[in-house]
Amino acid sequence: MGRKAKDKQSAPPSYEEFHGIQKERNSKRSRRAKAIENSASKKPKKETSPSPKKKSTKVTRDNLDIEEDDQDLPHVDLEELNAAKKSLFEDSAEEDDDDFQDALDADEFVDSDEDEREKPMFSDDEDDDLEELNATNMEALSRKLDEEQELEALEAEEELVQTNVPEPRAIVLPTPEEKELEASQPPDLTVVRTRMIEIVKVLEKFKILAQEGKSRSQYVDQLLEDICTYFGYTPFLAEKLFNLFSPSEAIEFFEANEIARPVTVRTNTLKARRRDLAQKLVNKGVNLQPIGKWTKVGLQIFDSQVPIGATPEYLAGHYILQAASSFLPVMALDPQENERILDMAAAPGGKTTFISAMMKNTGCVFANDSNKARTKSLIANIHRLGCRNTVVSNYDAREFPKVIGGFDRVLLDAPCSGTGVIAKDSNVKVARTEKDFIQIPYLQRQLLLSAIDSVNANSRSGGIIVYSTCSVAVEENEAVVNYALKKRPNVRLVDTGLTIGKPGFTSYRGMKYHPSVNLTRRYYPHTYNVDGFFVAKFKKIHSSIHDESKAGAKEKEAAARSEGAEKGIIKDDFAHFDSDEDKELIETSFKRNLKRRGINPNAKNIQL
Ligand SMILES: C[S@@+](CC[C@H](N)C(=O)[O-])C[C@H]1O[C@@H](n2cnc3c(N)ncnc32)[C@H](O)[C@@H]1O
Numbered sequence: 001m002g003r004k005a006k007d008k009q010s011a012p013p014s015y016e017e018f019h020g021i022q023k024e025r026n027s028k029r030s031r032r033a034k035a036i037e038n039s040a041s042k043k044p045k046k047e048t049s050p051s052p053k054k055k056s057t058k059v060t061r062d063n064l065d066i067e068e069d070d071q072d073l074p075h076v077d078l079e080e081l082n083a084a085k086k087s088l089f090e091d092s093a094e095e096d097d098d099d100f101q102d103a104l105d106a107d108e109f110v111d112s113d114e115d116e117r118e119k120p121m122f123s124d125d126e127d128d129d130l131e132e133l134n135a136t137n138m139e140a141l142s143r144k145l146d147e148e149q150e151l152e153a154l155e156a157e158e159e160l161v162q163t164n165v166p167e168p169r170a171i172v173l174p175t176p177e178e179k180e181l182e183a184s185q186p187p188d189l190t191v192v193r194t195r196m197i198e199i200v201k202v203l204e205k206f207k208i209l210a211q212e213g214k215s216r217s218q219y220v221d222q223l224l225e226d227i228c229t230y231f232g233y234t235p236f237l238a239e240k241l242f243n244l245f246s247p248s249e250a251i252e253f254f255e256a257n258e259i260a261r262p263v264t265v266r267t268n269t270l271k272a273r274r275r276d277l278a279q280k281l282v283n284k285g286v287n288l289q290p291i292g293k294w295t296k297v298g299l300q301i302f303d304s305q306v307p308i309g310a311t312p313e314y315l316a317g318h319y320i321l322q323a324a325s326s327f328l329p330v331m332a333l334d335p336q337e338n339e340r341i342l343d344m345a346a347a348p349g350g351k352t353t354f355i356s357a358m359m360k361n362t363g364c365v366f367a368n369d370s371n372k373a374r375t376k377s378l379i380a381n382i383h384r385l386g387c388r389n390t391v392v393s394n395y396d397a398r399e400f401p402k403v404i405g406g407f408d409r410v411l412l413d414a415p416c417s418g419t420g421v422i423a424k425d426s427n428v429k430v431a432r433t434e435k436d437f438i439q440i441p442y443l444q445r446q447l448l449l450s451a452i453d454s455v456n457a458n459s460r461s462g463g464i465i466v467y468s469t470c471s472v473a474v475e476e477n478e479a480v481v482n483y484a485l486k487k488r489p490n491v492r493l494v495d496t497g498l499t500i501g502k503p504g505f506t507s508y509r510g511m512k513y514h515p516s517v518n519l520t521r522r523y524y525p526h527t528y529n530v531d532g533f534f535v536a537k538f539k540k541i542h543s544s545i546h547d548e549s550k551a552g553a554k555e556k557e558a559a560a561r562s563e564g565a566e567k568g569i570i571k572d573d574f575a576h577f578d579s580d581e582d583k584e585l586i587e588t589s590f591k592r593n594l595k596r597r598g599i600n601p602n603a604k605n606i607q608l
Pocket of ligand 1: 349
């Protein structure tokens, strides 16, 4: 049971609503501050103090405009908001891109409705307050402000008195009888949700709010059970994800996984300029806006009257549908013109084509993927986007650098468990098992060592390796990076150069990682409104014997396997990556397929 079941219920209070008391107080304060600031700005000029100005941009379908207007923004609210959340989709951010700026200033773009543009940043109440504020009601408003100030003083006094009164201990946990009853009937999701929120409150103020005789773990166990019921996770995965955050942040994370991320496209600068593309799409009835100041090529699509994946511009390769988070590893890789770059796990090519565009079709990008079927979409994207500096290969990437080495930069956008993209693939909630979090990191480690060994430490412009996953699990991220640092002392972690993202964990549930692991970056749906993502950037300082190693996937597999067995990580039921065995299976199924299509699999010209 998950979102679908949840959606059938009447809307329970949101987490924010539950925490409403404090926030309401803050927002009242900021509203007052804003009203006061605004009332000051309406006074004769000499009395006013300059209010902070910000620029914002938006392209809307209704009036086909891209707007670039100065506007008074209540400074205090923005700061509060930014402190709380740092979305990658900042429409208030100043547009850095001169090209786009030109377009915004151009005659064909009419100014759009200001209210519509800024609404997401402020509460309706705030807008209402501002509207009310004009010359005729100034006096009344100032009286109202005085009254409110008095009320606030009273509230503060009450609060002071209340702090001396012990808070009542909430009875949140169900009794065994209540649990039995709950188990015998379909869950009441409103009850479950309310209980989750109440448990979070207790966990945050355990000493004050916990029922006497109840332990922290009793609360946590009930919370985890409720998370499974409400959001539809297996107990194993719910706990794994829960452990990454504080209880309240964990709920935010689970909530965010129920909501789709914004649709975004990346302009293919090999064929188009963002402002031209934006104009063409707007003319077709697409409502869009630049993603944020951190990217000059991204557009966020709000709604569209045409299918975004089938416009003439799409078919001509002027853009690609790409999640905002996927821009990040390529930006960290920072490809330079005329370099030789390897994209080890490249299909379907979102990042390869970005690399190629950043290199302006110079140098050479080797786009590899071990899955032959997936290389078809990789090739199709490379063709559509006009990448002429790209070579596609189909190796197990652990074969590198045996196949070819000495690259200036390598991107390893590794296969992963997908715990960062649950909003896209809710199957992850139930499909991932403990074994996945042993097997997948085990492959990721081997791939990362291969990535490091494939780079030329003496590259004049590069010597860079970027490792990324769309998972939030520490086993697939910090633990893999830390393993690589130990195994390859000839690399060190460097700043990703990304202006946003949370630092990677340097310790986690008793595990200690190298202090430099804090240079890696984590992204979460609830903090940045992007897919959960991880980015690490290494610099290779000098070459090592491994660079010359002719060990392929099989040898690396064997070495990693014996290491795993030694540490007791690998058990009997551990998957075997036996490529000979796989080859046989693949051949048999290929032959069966040919037969089904009426082709003789033993004919001479058939290549298996
Ligand atoms: C996260 S996806 C890559 C997405 C791609 N970078 C993009 O931006 O479009 C991971 C890819 O790794 C490939 N893969 C899995 N195991 C591999 C291996 N041993 N060697 C090379 N590629 C592998 C999968 O086929 C899959 O296409």
